[in-house]
Each structure stands twice: as structure tokens, then as C-alpha cells.
Amino acid sequence: MGDDFEDVLQAVGPRLRALRRRRGMTLADVAAATGVSESTLSRLESGQRRAGLELLLPLARAYDVPLDDLVGAPPTGDPRIHLTPIHRHGMTFVPLSRWPGGMQAYKMIIPGTGTPPVPEHRTHEGHEWLYVLHGNLRLVLGEHDLVLPAGEAAEFGTTIPHWLGSADGKAVELLILFGRQGERAHLRARAR
Numbered sequence: 001m002g003d004d005f006e007d008v009l010q011a012v013g014p015r016l017r018a019l020r021r022r023r024g025m026t027l028a029d030v031a032a033a034t035g036v037s038e039s040t041l042s043r044l045e046s047g048q049r050r051a052g053l054e055l056l057l058p059l060a061r062a063y064d065v066p067l068d069d070l071v072g073a074p075p076t077g078d079p080r081i082h083l084t085p086i087h088r089h090g091m092t093f094v095p096l097s098r099w100p101g102g103m104q105a106y107k108m109i110i111p112g113t114g115t116p117p118v119p120e121h122r123t124h125e126g127h128e129w130l131y132v133l134h135g136n137l138r139l140v141l142g143e144h145d146l147v148l149p150a151g152e153a154a155e156f157g158t159t160i161p162h163w164l165g166s167a168d169g170k171a172v173e174l175l176i177l178f179g180r181q182g183e184r185a186h187l188r189a190r191a192r
Contacts, residue, residue, distance in 0.1 A: 009050060011072050017045040019063055019070070034058035091164075096175075104178045110135075110164070112171040121161035127179045129155045130164075135172035138165050 020030055027038040034041075036055055043049035051059075051070075060067045067073075086093040096105040108130075119140045130137075131153045139146045140163040141156055147167040148154060156162065158178075166172050 008072055010047060012051050012056075012070065013045045013047040015070060015072060016041075016051075016059065019065070020045070023063060030059070030062055033062040093176075104180070106176045106178065107133075108164075108174050108176050110137075110166050110172040110174075112166065113169050115169045116167060117165050119163035119165065121163050123161050124158050125180060126158040127156070128158050129153065129177040131175045133173040133175060135170055136167035137172045137174060138167035139163075 020027070025033075027041050030036070030041055031038045036058060040049065040055070044051050044055060056067055056070050060070055063070075083094050083096070086095065090111070092109040092111075094107040094109070096107060097103070116138065119138075121140065130139075132148045132150050134150050136150075137148045137152075139148055139154055141154075142160045142162070146154070164174075
């Protein structure tokens with residue numbers, strides 16, 4: 001076990017560096033997100049410092065990956081992805097992606113209330129694309145008040161006052177792609 005253990009420890013630094021670069025983050029970005037100094041992060045990535053739980057836990061949170069991914073733990077044999085729902089504003093958001101920053105994918109569930117709710121407009125930075133899976137979504141976007149049935153999609157900048165809810169008081173399920181800095185979903189067609 002001694003050699004295997006050392007091999008795992010030696011691979012942590014390069015794995016951390018590769019993950020940070022894939023995320024397009026600088027050492028300063030990671031330091032700001034974790035509270036770990038840039039010099040400590042640099043020493044971790046270069047293998048000059050061993051990573052303990054006090055360093056790996058904030059890094060796993062910042063990169064939004066399981067701790068096992070940072071240390072290269074062997075697979076456990078369970079291929080399922082365990083999603084942790086987020087409950088906000090009476091709705092449930094199930095994150096479908098693990099990339100901090102950039103595009104985020106969510107399944108959103110708006111529960112049935114029996115009566116259509118009153119819209120409460122919100123604005124925030126970003127860009128959103130949505131696709132209705134089930135039910136009738138009411139999308140109030142600026143001066144527009146739209147009903148999107150299952151199979152319809154919409155795309156908009158979230159700096160426009162907007163609201164999403166049930167059009168008929170019944171449950172609605174949708175997929176959402178959200179870019180915090182205004183990233184947009186792009187379709188590319190292949191030439192025939």
C-alpha cells in the first residue's frame with residue numbers, strides 16, 4: 001500500500017492544476033473562493049506541499065466536485081450521480097452540472113398550488129435558456145406575458161425583469177441553462 005499511497009499523493013497537485021485550468025481560473029480566483037493563499041495553492045499544485053483535508057475540502061467546494069475527484073479515489077462501483085436539490089422561492093432546482101462559473105444546467109420544478117401565483121419580477125446578471133418538459137409555464141418577461149406549454153423554449157437576458165411560474169396552478173417541470181456572466185447557449189449545425 002505504501003507505493004500506491006505515495007502515487008496518489010503525488011498525483012493530487014497535477015490534478016488540482018489541471019482542474020483549475022479547465023475551469024479557466026487563476027490562482028487568485030481560487031484563493032478568493034477558498035481563503036487559501038495563492039502561495040499555498042501554488043505549492044500544492046507543484047507537489048511541494050501535501051494536501052490535507054483542511055485544504056482539500058474548500059477546494060472541492062470551490063470547484064464543485066466530490067473530494068474523491070481531487071485525490072483520484074478509485075470508483076466505488078456506483079455509477080449514479082447523486083443530485084442535491086436546492087429549494088428557493090417555493091421552487092426546487094436540481095443542479096445537473098458541476099462547473100462553477102460558466103454555464104449551469106438545472107431541472108426546475110414549480111409545484112402545483114391550485115391557483116396561479118401573482119408574479120414577482122426579478123432581475124439579475126446573466127442569460128437564461130429554458131425548455132418546458134411538463135405543464136404550462138407562465139413567463140412574464142418585461143411587458144410580455146407568455147404561456148409556454150410542454151415542448152416550447154425561451155431565451156432571454158436576466159437583466160430584463162422576469163418571473164417564472166405555473167400558468168394554471170398545476171406543477172411545471174423545465175430544464176434551464178443559465179450563464180451568470182451573460183453566456184449564451186449556441187447551436188452549431190454541421191454541413192451536409
